[in-house]
Amino acid sequence: MSRPKGTIVGIGELKPQRLTQGVTTLEMIAEVSRLAVLDAGLEPAAIDGLLVGPQVGETPQHVPATIAEYLGLAPTMANVVDLGGASGAGMVWRAAAAIEAGMCETVLCVLANNREETAPRSPNRNPIREFDVPFGASGANISYALLMQAHMAAYGSTARDFALIAAAARANAQLNPDAIFFGKPADVEAVLASPMIASPLHLLEIVMPVAGGEAVVVTSAERGRSLRKPVHLLGAGEKVTHRAVSQAPSLTSGPLKSAMARAFQQSGTRADEMDLLSLYDCYTIMVAATIEDAGLCAPGRFGAWLNDHDLSHKGDKPLNTHGGQLGFGQPDLAGGMTHVVEAVRQLRGEAGGRQIGKAGLALVTGNGATMSEATALVLGAA
Amino acid sequence: MSVGLNTLKTPGPTITALTKPFWDAAAEGRLKIQHCEDCTRAVFYPRPICPHCWSKRLAWKDASGRGRLASFSEVHKPGHPGWLPAAPYVVGLVELAEGPTILSFILPGTRPLQVGDMLLLAPTAIGGRVLPAFKPVEPRAEEKPQ
């Protein structure tokens, strides 16, 4: 089966912060891009491809040109990847595909966001704004609460089952000094005791929005071989099905199911062979649905699966060893990229005190909107 | 809900010429949705082409107003400040008898809500306009088991 071949040779990450003051997104993009290119051992002039995210409130249009100019780059391939939390993973295979197509050789994929105390609300005009907002459904919390309630009704999954996911993320975050919840563990009881935001969703089952930035450098498989510790893209899959939760084809299974199936098919791997699960976790329900959609357990059985496995770096199923976004914080669109960056760290054997044992294969997922935009990657150690 | 819904300062719909028939009907307490005259499927939200077959032959028809609760959430921390005085309130996904799913405001019934509950259209003034809200179908007294 044909697949986009590429190699991740550089990673950069900014420590998440609750708020920033007087710092632009562009400045943060420059900082994190520099880290990724330095990590790759490359000169900036080697970057001839640029993938960036949308910049609501700062640069509504011409984002690639604005960033290229700011960084002094003149890429021969430049684009915006606008897949919400799937943007980071979506950039990686797009970079590889552009390289294979001969349009460029080394691509900088970068996402960052500042977070000011008073961010302006963006004026929207789309179906969600017209048909959901007037009924009292603004924001992602309610949409994911609806998905969670549907799962509970369909399968009898419990609040405790979901809380296990948040507690495991917090536990893993205790080994990541950069995580926003480092030094702040929360067990299942604490998750269940946290305020109800939109039933059945508790506060601690929701990511904390933070400022931050993440970047990776993707190059050709050939060039990657000459650089330090390349991590190979072995397979990728993507699917986009809807935007509003009312238009979802299913409330208990998402497009990641087919995206992951394609990534496994391209890489000739299976879900149960993964040494690291780096699963997008904006809410606990997202991890639950992904475990089931990956085929790691039968639909509706994620709670039993969680009880049967140890999700820590020492466990049999390491999951989100950086703490996930539930433990690390969600730097907006860059939040999805944290799952790529952590997988590269683990596959290089550079995760320090949280290094997993065998580190050959990692599954990375990205998810955007309401379980709507899905990208899956299978990454392999050199 | 501790306040009159109609006094809320909540954001209204962003109506376009295309969607106006839906909102005009809503203001009169009706639920009007599009039906495709080629593939015969019902369509929500309104579009210029059928999302199933891309036909442009879409006709507006009154919906039955019957639906099934596919999921719901009691909202304690609304995403928009205009809804704060109404919290907690319930929103739900209503699978219309005609096929499409609509997100709506769910009025309280006499029993706790459950996924799968049958619902009826219950036009309700919210934030200064009548919206197609829904309410649970209450068990009728004469339907008591013998």
Ligand SMILES: [Zn+2]
């Ligand atoms: Zn049609």
